[in-house]
Amino acid sequence: MTGNSFGSRATLRVGDSSYEIHRLDAMAAGDLPFSLKILLENLLRTEDGVNVTAHHVTALAEWDAAAEPSTEIQFSPARVRWSTWPPCARRCGTSAAIRAGSTRWSRPSW
Numbered sequence: 001m002t003g004n005s006f007g008s009r010a011t012l013r014v015g016d017s018s019y020e021i022h023r024l025d026a027m028a029a030g031d032l033p034f035s036l037k038i039l040l041e042n043l044l045r046t047e048d049g050v051n052v053t054a055h056h057v058t059a060l061a062e063w064d065a066a067a068e069p070s071t072e073i074q075f076s077p078a079r080v081r082w083s084t085w086p087p088c089a090r091r092c093g094t095s096a097a098i099r100a101g102s103t104r105w106s107r108p109s110w
Helices: 034-046 054-061 087-091 095-106
Strands: 009-014 017-022
Touching: 017 034, 034 054
Parallel strands: none
Antiparallel strands: 009 017
16 A cells, blocks of 8 residues: 555446546646656555655656756556567567577677
8 A cells, every 4th residue: 555645546337337547637737748747656655654655756846857866766567568679579478488589689699
């Protein structure tokens, strides 16, 4: 269970289903660039008081483009897509085939 220090957690109901979301309007993030809004939502969703704290969320919400970065924040992606691997590696069904193929592609040819 994640923290909810800023009261951003809400429930979105769609038909018979309900989903837990984190609202950015709880942080007044209207001036942030879109990419940082995605990062802010990620911090709100993964806030646990240990790895991601209220301090991290506030530091990003109060981001100033002209200031030097003073806080390192964590990003925990929900999904990772292998878009940089060769197409044949994406089609492999077993992890052993992927491991065997990845060592061949990562070695320099010289």
